[in-house]
Amino acid sequence: MNTPSPRIAVIGGGLAGLSTAALLAKNGLTVDLYEKNSDLGGRCGVWETDGYLFDTGPSWYLMPEVFDKFFHDVGTSTAEQLNLTTLTPGYRVFTENHPVPVDVTSGQAEELFDSLEARGGDKLRAYLDSASSTYKLALDHFLYTDFRTVKPFFDREITSRVGELPTLLGTSLNTFINKRFSHPVLRQILGYHAVFLGTSPDRAPAMYHLMSHLDLVDGVQYPQGGFMSIIRAIEKIALDLGVTIHRGANVTRILTTDNPTPTSRAGLTASAQRIVHQVAGSRLSSHTGYRTRTVVGLQTENGEGQRTTYDADIIVGATDLHHLETQLLSPEEQSYPQEYWDKKDPGPGSVLVHLGVRGEVPELTHHNLFFVKDWDENFDAIYGKNKHLPNPASLYVCKPSHSDPDVAPDGHENVFILVPVPADPGLGHGGRDGDGDALVEQAADAAIAQVAAWAKIPDLAQRIVLRRTVGPADFVTDVNAWSGGALGPAHTLAQSAMFRTTNRSRLVDGLWYAGGSTIPGIGLPMCIISADIATRGILAEI
Incomplete structure (x- = not known):
């Protein structure tokens, strides 16, 4: 007699949810x-209006081997x-520390580093050798593991580098870079990746210097049609594999029952915990029970308030884990209750500014980074005790119309600004044409003025024909x-690798997690790896 296939429900239609659904369906x-x-x-959303197509989230295509593996696993290919x-250049850097913007391109960065610092190219080669080997180590042994066994820690490639671990784990990325480079612009080029990790260079461990391999060795790519093209591709794959997608179905409760045969909820074996203690010196809570x-x-509940119940044997929560744990489960079912989150770092919030600009803006390339001189003050405004809107702020500006003619009407540019701000819904919502909440629009106005001044586009504000803002409160709503938070829990040491939340519930059988x-x-x-x-x-x- 054949055992019936379990009914699987995935909560959340972002990249993690769609990828999980497709992988499970591919396995029958x-x-x-x-x-x-x-x-x-x-x-990873999109906003389309008046001939413009704006990505509303991720906009850097990095780690191509991860996408390659996923598409292969579901029976197709990235190509x-x-x-x-x-992208050539990969990105352009504007900074208060240097009067002329600099372009950064994979394979050509040594010349740039040589031009700004004595033996800068030699220093960069050594730095990237370390970054590349650390990245390979992470990809081969740690990124695809759930840390429920100690096997990754005993591989010869790991044990041969055990002497480096105190530096990689116990030193900040900022300190690691500053010991090797003196020019402030070069330090910022190597340190900005911390923002991708939801933190700052002085809060991220030095192991994350591996991120420099991604842009300075592998290079930066862009999917034509914007990042929604990735979502649409995986949605089609999932549908073709038989996944049923319920839109407008807000999950309001995960339904559970007493487990007649309670199963072990050991998250890490005792030996794994000992290894973690030895490597990182951190205290872990007991996972016995x-x-x-x-x-x-x-x-679920739809927009009209109609509730529907669905059966499921296995649930994958691919939505925000704080929301899932604190809102969809009863207190006795929560592996990560509110008190857990009260001690954690949510990473930065963001004010997003989507602009339609009349005429060309050649001063900007596809990716642009605007770095303030005083990073410590800037990051302290976002992560410190007295959080406030940084001004001026280190900004990210994307002009995808540089590479993609389909994201803006003829004769216009698509410009997207990201302003890192504290993760605080109290900063408010965004809106159209300046009608968002005051602090959000204040941050947007300051960012537009800063870009105009630093990139020498004096008439930028006058050429804006479309404006939309998004604030931290919108991230809660949406x-x-x-x-x-705009990204997810920050990658501090205490929230990285084996110290991050596990990918399954410790208290509820059949409940798994995926996502950022x-x-x-x-x-x-x-998210794809999760x-x-x-x-x-x-x-x-099963």
Whole structure:
């Protein structure tokens, strides 16, 4: 007699949820995906109006091997699904420390470093050798693991570098860079990746210097049609594999019952915990005990308030984990209750500014970074005790119309500004044409003026024909973001690798997690890897 296939429900239609659904369906399982919004994508969304197409979230295509593996695993290839363009330059840097913007391109950065610092190119080669080997180490041994065994720690490649671990884990990225380079612009080029990690260079461990491999060795690419093209490609794959997608289905409750045969909820073996203690010197809570509840389904609510109940044997929560744990489970079912989150770092919030600009803006390339002189003050405004809007702020400015003619009307440019701000929904919502909340619009006005001044586009404000802002409160409304954070939990040492939330519930059988809140972390590649980890864990137990 054949055992019936388990019914699997995935909560959240962002990249992690769609990827998990597609991987599980590819392995012959019946999968339903539930998304509260009418559009898929989550943080990787799109806003289209008047001939403009704006990405509303991620805009850097990095770690191509992760996408390659995923598409291979679902029976296709990146080349079949995406039309990628390599960006030259990779990005342009404007800074108070240097009067002339500098272009950064993979394979050509040594010349730039030599021009700004004695033996800068030699120093960069040594730095990138370390970054590349550390990245390979992470990719081969840690990024695709759930840390429930000690095997990754005993590989010869790991043990041969054990002497480096105190520096990589116990030193900040900022200190690591500053010991090797003296020019402030070069330090910022190597340190800005910390923002991608939801933190700052002085809060990120030095192991994250591996990020420099991504842009300075691999290079930066862009999928034509914007990042929604990735979501649409995976949505089609999932549908073709038989996934049922429920849009406008806001999950309001995960339904559970007593577990007749409680299962072990050991998250890490005792030996694994000892290894973690030795490597990082951190205290872990005990994972001993049993899961006394098991999932049986979920409850959704549509826009009219109509509630529907669906059965499920396994649930993958690919939505914001703080929301799932504190809002969809009862207190006795929460592996990560509110008191857990009260001690954690949500990363930065963001004010997003989408601009339609009349005429060309040749002063900007596709990716542009604006760095203030005093990084410490800038980051302290975002992460410190007395949080406030930084002014001036270090900004990220994207002009995808530089590479993609389809994202703006003829004769116009698509310009997107990201202003890192504190993760605080109290800063408010955005809006159209300046009608958002006061602090959000204040940050947007300051950012537009800063870009105009630093990039020498004096008439920028007068040429804006379309303006839309998004504030931290919108992230709560749109994607249930914890504290209005734009990215997810910051990659500090205490929230990285084995110290990040696990990818399954410790208290409820059949409840798994994927997405930026859990291992391995934030960013599109990490979300795809989290889907891979959850899928392999589920397949191993059914």
